[in-house]
Amino acid sequence: MAAVTAPLAADPLTIPRARGFRHRWYRTPSFVAGLVIVGLMVGLAIAAPVVAPYNPDHQDLEHILAGSSAHHWLGTDELGRDEWSRMLYAARVDLRVGFLAVLFPFILGTTLGCVAGYYARFADTLIMRLVDVVVAFPFTVLIIAMVFVLGPGTRSIYIAITLVGWVSYARIIRGEILVQKRQEYVLAARGAGLGDRRIIIRHLLPNVITQAIVFSMSDIVLDILAIVTLGYLGLGIQPPTPDWGAMIADGQQFLTTKWELSTFPGIAIVITGLGLSLLGDGLADLLRAE
Amino acid sequence: MDLASYVLRRLVQMVPVALGVTLLVFFMIHLVPGDPARTILGVHASPQRIALLHKEWGLDHPLWVQYKDFMDRLVIHGNLSDSLIYHESARALIIDRLPPTLWLLGYAAVLSVVIAVPLAALAASKRDALRDQTVRVVPLVGLGFPAFWTAIMLLLLVALHSGGFFPVGGYGSGLPGHLRAMFLPGLTVALGIAPILIRSLRASLLNVLESDYVVTARSKGISERRVLVRHALRNGIISMVTVLGVNIGFLVGGTLVVEQVFAIPGIGLLMINAIFQRDFPVVQGITLAFAIMVVLVYLTTDVLHALLDPRVRFD
Numbered sequence: 001m002a003a004v005t006a007p008l009a010a011d012p013l014t015i016p017r018a019r020g021f022r023h024r025w026y027r028t029p030s031f032v033a034g035l036v037i038v039g040l041m042v043g044l045a046i047a048a049p050v051v052a053p054y055n056p057d058h059q060d061l062e063h064i065l066a067g068s069s070a071h072h073w074l075g076t077d078e079l080g081r082d083e084w085s086r087m088l089y090a091a092r093v094d095l096r097v098g099f100l101a102v103l104f105p106f107i108l109g110t111t112l113g114c115v116a117g118y119y120a121r122f123a124d125t126l127i128m129r130l131v132d133v134v135v136a137f138p139f140t141v142l143i144i145a146m147v148f149v150l151g152p153g154t155r156s157i158y159i160a161i162t163l164v165g166w167v168s169y170a171r172i173i174r175g176e177i178l179v180q181k182r183q184e185y186v187l188a189a190r191g192a193g194l195g196d197r198r199i200i201i202r203h204l205l206p207n208v209i210t211q212a213i214v215f216s217m218s219d220i221v222l223d224i225l226a227i228v229t230l231g232y233l234g235l236g237i238q239p240p241t242p243d244w245g246a247m248i249a250d251g252q253q254f255l256t257t258k259w260e261l262s263t264f265p266g267i268a269i270v271i272t273g274l275g276l277s278l279l280g281d282g283l284a285d286l287l288r289a290e
Numbered sequence: 291m292d293l294a295s296y297v298l299r300r301l302v303q304m305v306p307v308a309l310g311v312t313l314l315v316f317f318m319i320h321l322v323p324g325d326p327a328r329t330i331l332g333v334h335a336s337p338q339r340i341a342l343l344h345k346e347w348g349l350d351h352p353l354w355v356q357y358k359d360f361m362d363r364l365v366i367h368g369n370l371s372d373s374l375i376y377h378e379s380a381r382a383l384i385i386d387r388l389p390p391t392l393w394l395l396g397y398a399a400v401l402s403v404v405i406a407v408p409l410a411a412l413a414a415s416k417r418d419a420l421r422d423q424t425v426r427v428v429p430l431v432g433l434g435f436p437a438f439w440t441a442i443m444l445l446l447l448v449a450l451h452s453g454g455f456f457p458v459g460g461y462g463s464g465l466p467g468h469l470r471a472m473f474l475p476g477l478t479v480a481l482g483i484a485p486i487l488i489r490s491l492r493a494s495l496l497n498v499l500e501s502d503y504v505v506t507a508r509s510k511g512i513s514e515r516r517v518l519v520r521h522a523l524r525n526g527i528i529s530m531v532t533v534l535g536v537n538i539g540f541l542v543g544g545t546l547v548v549e550q551v552f553a554i555p556g557i558g559l560l561m562i563n564a565i566f567q568r569d570f571p572v573v574q575g576i577t578l579a580f581a582i583m584v585v586l587v588y589l590t591t592d593v594l595h596a597l598l599d600p601r602v603r604f605d
Contacts, residue, residue, distance in 0.1 A: 133310030136581045136588075140543030141561075145577045148565045149321045151329075218433065225436050229547055232438050233562060248439055252551075259446055266439035273434015281430065 024286060031282025037275030041268075045091035052085035056242045065258050075260055077250060083261065087268055090242040095272070097154055097237070098224035102216050104162040109169025110212055114200050116170065117177025128174070131167045139164060143226050144235065152235045161223055168219065169212050176208035210287045217280025221273045228269055244269050296596050300589060307585060315370075315578045316360050319347070319570065330374070330570045347371065370578070371571035373564075380575035384557055388579075390461045391556030393468055394545050397476030398483070399534060402541075405480060406487035407523070407530070413488070414495035415518055425488065432485035437544045441478040441551035449474055459553035475552045479544040486537055487530065494529040498522045528598045535591025539584050 025031055044051060053073075054060075060072070060080040068075045074083035116127040134142070146160035180186060181204065189199050230236030231245025239246060244265040251261025319326050327343040328335065343349075348356050363369055369381040376383060413425035449456045455470065462471025498504060499522050507521050508514075534541075549558035557576050564572035 129306050129310060132307045133314060135539070136307055136311050136585050137314070137577065138539040138541075138543040138546075138580050138584060140546055141577060141580045144546065144561070144565070145318065145573060146321070148573055149318050151323060221434055225434070228436055229438060232436070232547065233550070233565075235565070245436070245438075248436075248442065252442055255442065255446055256450065262439070262442050263446070266436065266443065269436055269439065270431065270434045274431050277430040277433055 028282045028285055030278045034275050034279030034282055041272050045095050048088040048092050052088045054082040054085040056086045056089040057240050086242040090244045093237055094244050097227055098220050101158055101161040101223045102220045105165030109166035110173050113170040113173025117174035134167045147235050172211050180204055180207050214284045217276050221276045297593055300592050311581045316357050330568050370575045373569050373572050375567045375569045380571045384575055384579050387557045387560045390554050397472050398479035401476050401480035402483045405484045410488050410491035413492045429485035429489045437482050438547040438551050441548050444474045461554050475548050478548045482544045483541050490533045491530050495522055495526045498525045532595050538587040
C-alpha cells in the first residue's frame with residue numbers, strides 16, 4: 001500500500017505556499033544554479049577584453065598547435081592563436097547573437113498568437129495553417145536553407161531564426177489566450193466597453209506571457225545550437241570573428257594530435273545550454289507556484 | 291469514427307499544409323537578395339548564362355505563372371529542376387542518396403527508444419527517489435549538446451580506439467557493414483533526441499502509474515515490476531510513438547550535420563555540398579524532400595496512434 005500512497009505525498013498541496021517571486025527565487029536550487037552558470041558565462045563574455053590574455057586574432061607563430069602551458073592555458077590553434085582567448089571572444093559573439101535572436105521570434109510569435117487566439121475565425125485559421133507549414137520543415141534544415149538563400153552572416157541568422165522560430169511562441173500564446181479569454185475578468189473588461197487592443201495588452205498578455213518566457217529559455221539553447229551548427233558548416237558567423245562552432249570545425253582536422261581544439265569549445269556550449277535549461281526549469285517552478 | 295474515415299480526414303487536412311510547403315519552397319528563390327540568377331551563378335558568370343537561367347526558371351514571368359510552372363514540374367514530372375552542377379535532375383540525385391539517410395533515421399529512432407525506455411521506466415518507478423532525480427538531470431544536460439560535437443567526441447573517444455571496428459566514416463556495405471558503420475552516427479542522433487523522449491515518457495508513465503487501473507492491478511497483488519512492464523509501459527509506449535513522431539523534425543535536422551561529420555553519402559551531405567556549390571535546385575529539392583518526409587511521418591504517427599489507442603478517433 002505504501003507504494004500507492006508514495007506518489008500522492010508529493011502532491012502540490014504539500015508544497016509550501018507561494019510567497020511571491022522575490023522571496024523565493026533564491027530557494028529554488030535549479031534557478032540559482034542556472035543563474036550562476038549563465039551569469040558566469042555572460043560575465044566572462046563581457047569581460048573578455050580584460051580576462052583574455054591575448055587578442056583573439058593574435059598569432060604566436062613560434063607556438064603553432066602548442067599544448068597547454070603557462071603562456072597559453074588551453075594551447076594554440078593551427079594559426080598560433082590562443083585557444084582560451086578565442087573561446088572567450090567566441091562567447092561574446094555566440095551569446096549575443098543567441099540572446100538577440102530569441103527576441104524577434106518572441107515578439108512576432110506572441111503578437112500572432114494573440115491575434116489568432118483572441119480574434120479566432122479567419123485570422124486563427126490563417127495563422128495556424130502557416131504554423132503547420134513551418135512546422136513541416138525540420139528546424140535545422142529550414143534554418144540552413146534560409147541562411148543559404150540569404151547569404152552567410154549574422155543578419156541572415158536573425159532573419160532565419162525569426163522566420164522559423166515564431167511558430168512555437170504563436171502556439172503557446174494562442175493556446176493560453178483561448179483559455180483565458182473565457183475567464184470572467186476578460187468578460188468583465190469587455191462588458192465595461194474596453195477596446196480589444198487594451199484587453200489584449202493590459203489584461204490578457206500579463207497572464208499568458210509567462211509560458212512564453214519559460215519556453216524562451218530553452219529556445220535560446222536551440223538558437224545557440226543553430227548558430228554554432230551554422231558556424232561549424234561555415235555558413236554562420238564568418239572568420240576571423242571567433243565562434244564556437246567554427247572553432248570545433250577548425251580543430252577537427254587535428255583531432256588525433258590535438259583533441260583539445262575541438263573539445264573545449266563544445267564543453268563551453270554544453271555548459272551554456274545546461275545553465276539556460278536550469279534557469280528555464282527553475283523559472284517554470286517559480287512561476288507555476290505563483 | 292472508423293479508422294478509414296479518420297485516415298481520410300487526416301489526408302484532407304494535409305492538403306493545405308502540402309500546398310503551403312510547396313509555396314514556401316517556391317518562394318525560396320525570391321528571398322535571394324538581388325538578381326537570383328546572378329547571385330547563384332556568381333560574379334564571374336557570363337550574361338548569356340544568366341539570361342539562360344532566367345529563361346529556364348521563368349524568372350521574367352509573373353509570380354503566379356512561375357508558381358504554376360513550378361507545380362507542373364513538381365506534380366507531373368516529380369522534379370523541380372535540373373542540378374546546376376551535375377546536369378541531372380534534382381529528383382534523381384535525391385532518390386539516389388535517400389537510402390543512407392533513411393537508414394540513419396531508422397537506426398537512430400530504434401537506438402533512442404532503447405536508451406529512453408529503460409531510463410524513463412527507472413525514473414518513474416519511484417518518483418523523486420535518487421534514481422528519478424538522476425534521470426531527470428539527463429534532459430537538462432543532454433539538450434545542450436550540439437549534434438556535430440557529440441559526433442566528433444564519439445569519433446575521438448570510441449571510433450579511434452575501437453581498432454577499426456567502428457569506422458570513422460562512410461556507410462558500410464551489406465547489412466552487417468551498415469549496422470557497424472552507422473552505429474556511431476545513429477547513436478549521435480539518438481543521443482540528441484533521447485532527452486526529449488525520456489522527459490515525456492517519464493511524465494506519461496507517472497501519469498499512468500497513478501491511474502485507477504494500475505491501482506486496481508496493484509491491489510490485486512501483482513508485483514510492482516509486472517505492473518510497470520505489463521500495464522504501465524504498454525500505455526506509455528503509445529505516448530512514446532507520438533512524441534517520437536512529433537519530434538521527427540528534430541531527428542531529421544540532427545542527421546544533416548551528422549552525415550557531414552561521418553561522411554555518410556545521404557541527402558544531408560548532398561544538401562551541404564549543394565550549398566557550397568550554390569546548386570540551388572538541389573538545395574530546394576532536398577528542403578522539399580525533408581518536409582515531405584516529416585509530413586508523412588506525422589500522418590503515420592497519427593494513424594498508428596489511432597490504431598493503438600481507439601480513443602483518439604473520437605476526439
